[in-house]
Amino acid sequence: MISIMSEWTQLFEDAPQRKFAKGDVIFRRDDPVRSMFLVRKGSVALERPLADGGLLTLNTAGPGTALAEASLFSESYHCDAVAQSDAKVAVLARIKFLSALRQCPDSAMSMIETHAKAVQAQRARIEILRLRRVSDRLDAWLDLNGEPPKGEWIKIAEQIGVSPPALYRELAQRRK
Incomplete structure (x- = not known):
């Protein structure tokens, strides 16, 4: 989950926005990855259903946070994205997002830097959960x-x- 307003988020400046009510599904596990998402308002949980019927919340994204950016280079999503409150999400076609990153190395570096910080925070959370x-x-x-x-x-x-x-x-x- 990438957070913090960075140069890469400017790629969403003209992206269309969709509104989701609490409980709405933005995408499901195994759906094909066709879009990149940036939460503008509200919160969205990335959840993985467990075999026992429970849910594992992998992360909760708030304003300025990308959804499932780790799936950007995958064929399908590895979790569900569910609105935890009324939310507004900018949606950019995956191919358009990747093309913009290739054309703007500063945005790509900004995304890498922000993602590295998110990975560090997630690793710390895993250590706490252990x-x-x-x-x-x-x-x-x-x-x-x-x-x-x-x-x-x-x-x-x-x-x-x-x-x-x-x-x-x-x-x-x-x-x-």
């Missing part, structure tokens, strides 16, 4: 990010892979 205890996961997240703004703790629960009640129990324990 920890067994809620307290260890929270400590690791806080070491990397610092304390979140007031009212944002519920978002941390999803990022560290625990339920909100489990996180709130851990926070209450720390206050004692």
Whole structure:
């Protein structure tokens, strides 16, 4: 997932935008990759259905974030993209996006740089998720990010892979 407004996002300047209501599917796993997407408003989750019927949220994209850019060089998507709130998404044909990157090396380098930062953040998240205890996961997240703004703790629960009640129990324990 690529985030942060960078030079490469300018490639979407004139791209048509589509509106999605909460719960709408933007694409499904195994759909052919025909477009590149940039979230303009709202949030979109990249999800992978699990064999037990659950869902694994790979990432949640907010404004200024590309969707499934790792699929840009694949034949099909490796996950589902589902609007988590009402969303507006810019859509650019894959072939047009790739052509624009080839014609503008600065945009291509900007995308590579932004993607490298996203990969580092995802690797850190994986390391956090590998920890067994809620307290260890929270400590690791806080070491990397610092304390979140007031009212944002519920978002941390999803990022560290625990339920909100489990996180709130851990926070209450720390206050004692």
